[in-house]
Amino acid sequence: MDTLLGAIERVVGEKNILRGEDVRARSADWITREPCLALALVRPVSVGQLSQVMALCYEADQPVVTHGGLTGLVRGAVAASNDLVISLERMTEIESVDPVGGTLTVQAGAPLQVVQEAAEQIGMQFALDLGARGSCTIGGNIATNAGGIRVIRYGMMRDQVLGLEVVLADGSVVSSMNNMLKNNAGYDLKHMFIGSEGTLGIVTRAVLKLQPQQSASQTALVACDSFENLIGLLQHMRQTLGGELGAFEVMWRSYYALLTEESGRHNPPLDTSSPFYVLIESLGNDQAETAQRFEQAITSAFEKELLSDAVIASSDAQRDRLWAIREDIEGLSELIAPRFVFDISLSIVDMNTYVNALEVSVRDIWPDAKVVVFGHLGDGNLHVSISTGEVNEEMRIIIEDLVYKPLQAIGGSISAEHGIGIKKKNHLNISRNPGEIALMMKLKEVMDPKGLLNRGKVLPDKTNL
Amino acid sequence: MSILLIAEHDNNKLNPVTLSAVTAARQIGGEITMLVAGSSCQSVANDAVKVMGLSKVLLADSAVYEKGLAESLSALIVELAADYSHIIAAASSTIKDAMPRVAALLDVGQLTEIVGVESEDTFKRPIYAGNAIATVHSHDAVKVITVRASAFDKVEAEGGNASIDVVNVVFDMGVSRFVSEALLKSDRPELAVANTVISGGRGMGSAESFNLLEKVADKLGAAVGASRAAVDAGFVSNDLQVGQTGKIVAPELYIAVGISGAIQHLAGMKESKVIVAINKDEEAPIFQVADYGLVGDLFEILPELEAKL
Amino acid sequence: MKIIVSVKRVIDYNVKVRVKTDNSDVDLTNVKMSLNPFCEIAVEEAIRLKEAGVASEIVVVSIGPNAVQEQLRTAMALGADRAIHIETEMQPEPLNVAKLLTKIVEAEEPGLVILGKQSIDSDNNQVGQMLAALTGWPQGTFASEVKIEDGKALVTREVDGGLRTLSLTLPAVVTTDLRLNEPRYAKLPDIMKAKRKPMEVKTPADLNVHLKKHISQLKVETPPQRQVGIKVDSVDALIDKLKNEAKIILRKLG
C-alpha cells in the first residue's frame, strides 16, 4: 500500500496527497456529515497526473471514489476504508469561453456557480441551476445528470453538455471535447458518462452549452386551494408565458408552513392555510414586457380562481427572499433531522393521490411522523422527506417499501435527478427492467473490468438480482 | 482659498478620522481652519492645535452642541461659512446628518464621501456602492464636502501650533431633543458591524480551539465569526456564521483561519477591505482572495499572533 | 396625520453595474429597476404607522421620467393611498429634489415625511436632511425605530458605535436605515386595486421650482481591481504588512 501511495505522491507531489485527519475532516454525505474513511485523498492538478494516478491504481487493483463538491444526496461519494479518493478540487479552471459559439470549456472541479458567473461576464448564462450551486461541481453535475430549478425551461445537465474528457479505469484518457451543436459521427459517447455517477470513468473536462442571458425575471409566490387548481395553474402559466416560464416549484403546505410560520426561519409572505404554494418565475429579455406579461398571467389565473392569493416580488431582494424559502434545504435538514429523503418521478396527475396515500400509510405505523413534500412539479419530480424521529435499518426498509411500492404500480421512478449511489441501488429494479439492468452490468464489465471505479454503487448487488 | 474643517470628536478627544479629512483639505490647498463644536471640549481644541497644517482652531463650546444635533450644528456652520470657499469634514454619522443641511441652507450642492481630490472643484467619489467611481465637478461658489476617511492618509497629530479663537454664537433650534443613547460598549463588537473580524473554519478542529481565536479577537477588538463547516461541525453556534446563508460582513480587516474558502463563505466576506488567510493547506482557495496569506499551523500561529499584537 | 413618503426608482440592488466603455456613466440599458431598498422601508414604515392608527393617509411622491409611475404603483399596492409624480426628464440632483419636495410638503401639510436615507445609485445621503433644512423641520436620520407619542416623534438613530434616540416636534422628517423594518410583499389583489388609486402628475414649472445645476458628473470609471495577494512567511511579516502596507490600526479603538 505504502508503495502505491509513494508512487502516487511522486506523481502529484506531497501537498496533493492527504492522509489521516485531513481526510476525516471531509464528509461525503451531505445529510449525515459522517467523516470520510478513505485511506488517502489525492488531488491531481492535471488530466496527465490523473491518468498516471489511475494507471498506478489499475496496476495495484486499488479501488477509487471520485469527489466533486460532495453535495450528492445518495451516498455516491462515500468511501470505504480501503478506497482511495480522487478529488477534482484542484482542477477548477475555466479554460475558455466562446461568446459566438456560445460554449464554455471548463475543468470538472469548477463549482457550478463559478461557471454561471463566468457566463454572465460575457452576457450569457449557463442554464443549470440548483440550490447547491456554490459547492457542487461541473463534474458532479455531469456524473449525476443533475436537474434543478430550470429543467422546465432548459432541460437537465445532459442537455447542457456538448463534449467531455474522461479518464478511464486503466488511466487512459478519452477526449470527446466536441464543441459543435450537431455531430452525428458515430456513437455519442458522452451520454454514456453523463449520469453514470463515476462508475464508468472520471470526468476531467467538459464543453458546456451557454444560453442567451434572460436578464428580465419576474417572480411570484402563489397559493392554490386544490390540486386540480394547481394543475390548471401549471397549464395556464405554460400557455400564457410560453417559453418564458422559467420555474414552477411547488411546496406542499407541509413544507411551506414548516419553513415559515412553524419554525420562524422565514417570514411567511402568504398565510399558511392553503394546501399548495408555488414559486413561479418567468425569464425574458425585456424588463417592461416581461413584467407586464407576467402580471397579466398571474392576474388572469386569479380571475379564473386557479390561485387564491399571490405576492409578486417587486425587487430582486424580494425575489431572493422568496427563493430562500424554497431553497432552505439546510433548514429542512435541521428541523426534521433525522430524516429519510426521496427524490421521485411520477406523472403529475398521480401526485396528489400518491402523496395522500403515502401520508396515510406512514402515519398508520408512526402516527406522529412528518411527511414533508416539495419539488419541481412541472418536471414531475417530488422531493419527499419522512421523519419519524429516528433512523434505523429496519425502519429504512419499511419506509422505502411504503414509498417505492406504490410508485412501481404507477410506473414512477425512484430517482428523478439525484441518482442511485449506494442508497437506491437495490431498488433499481423498480424503475429499470431486467434487460436494462443486464446491459448496464455488461457495460460496466467492459469499461471497468476490475470494478475499481465507485465500487458497489449504482448497480444492484449480485445477491439482489 | 480657505477651508473650514469640522472636527469629529467625543467632547474629550479628537477622533483620528479628522486627520484624514485634513489630508483631503491639504490636497485642495489653502488655509485650513478647524471648527471644534461641542460641550466642555477644550481638550479637543488642545488636541486640534497640534495637528499639522492648521492655521486656526475655532472653539464653539456650549451645552447645545454636546450631542452634535444637526439642526444646531448646521446653523453654526452656516453662520461661519461666509469666510470660506470649502467646508469639509470626515463622513461620520454626525456629519452625514448635519452637512447636507449646511449645503441646502447655503443653496449649494454637497459632494458626498469623496475618495480623491482632482482639483479645488473636482473630486472623485464612489457611486453604486463602490462599484463605480465618478469624477464630479462643483459649479458652486462654496464647496460642501464630506470625506471618506479610509481613502486618505492621516496627517501628523503632533507638531502644529495653531491658535484658538472662541466662537460665542449659540443656535438652539428647540425642535429636536436628545433623549438617550446606547453605545456598544462590549469588547466584542457585533459581527455585522465590526471593523475587524476573525473567523475560524473546519481547520480549527474543535470548539475548544476557538479560544485561541477569541484571544486574538480580544487583542484586536475584533468580532469572531465562523465558516459553515465550523458551524456544522458544532464548534460554534450558527449566529457566528459568515457567508451566503449567514451574515454578510465587510470589515476593514478580515482574518480567515483554517477556512478553505468555499464560494458561499466568500460571498459573505469578499467585500472586506483587507483579507488575511491563515491555513496549512497552501492550495486552499481562500488564498486566491487573500491580500496576505500565511501558510502554516494555526495552533502555532494564533498564540504567536496574540503575543505579538 | 398625513404622511408623505418620497421614493426613488433605481437600478435593482442585485444588478452588477457596468461602466460604459466611453466612461460617460454606468450602463443602464435593459437593467432591472426597482424601488430603492431604503425607500421600500420608508413605505413600509408609513403603512405600519397607518395600521397602528397613527397615520390617516399616505401620499407617495416620486420624481423622474414616466417610468417612475411603476414604482409609485408598487408603493400604492403596498398600501399608500395616492401618488404624486413630478415629471422630469432625468433624476434631478438632491438639492433640486429637496426643493420640489418642499413645495409638495407646503401644499400637503403632512405631519411626517419619511424618506430612504440614501439611494443605492448615487449614494448621496442628502435629500432628507436638505428637505428638513428647507422646511425648518427637525430631522431624525438613519432611523432604526420610530414611535409617535404625545405629539412627538421618538426616533432611534443608527450612529457610529451605537444607537441614539431623539425626540422631535412634529411635523418632522425621518430617513430610514436598513434595520427599521422588513418590507412586505405586494399582494395580487392590492396590485390590482392600486391601478385605480389616484395619481397626480406635476412638473417642476407647476411647482415653481427652477432646476439649477450644482454638480456635474464628468466621468465614471470602474474602481481599481483588488491587487493579487501575496504570501508572507511569518507572523512578524504579516503584522508588518498590515501596519505599514495596508495601514490597518492593529489595536482596539476606544
Ligand SMILES: Cc1cc2nc3c(=O)[nH]c(=O)nc-3n(C[C@H](O)[C@H](O)[C@H](O)COP(=O)(O)OP(=O)(O)OC[C@H]3O[C@@H](n4cnc5c(N)ncnc54)[C@H](O)[C@@H]3O)c2cc1C
Ligand atoms: C442543497 C442541495 C440542493 C440540491 N438540489 C438539487 C437539485 O435541485 N437537482 C439535482 O439534480 N440535484 C440536487 N442536489 C444533489 C446533486 O446531485 C448535487 O448537488 C450535484 O449534482 C452533485 O455535484 P457534486 O460536485 O457535489 O458531486 P459529489 O457529491 O462530489 O459527487 C456526486 C457523485 O458524482 C461522482 N462524481 C463527482 N465528480 C465526478 C467526476 N468529475 N467524474 C466522475 N464522477 C464524479 C461522485 O463519485 C458521486 O458518485 C442538491 C444537493 C444539495 C445539497
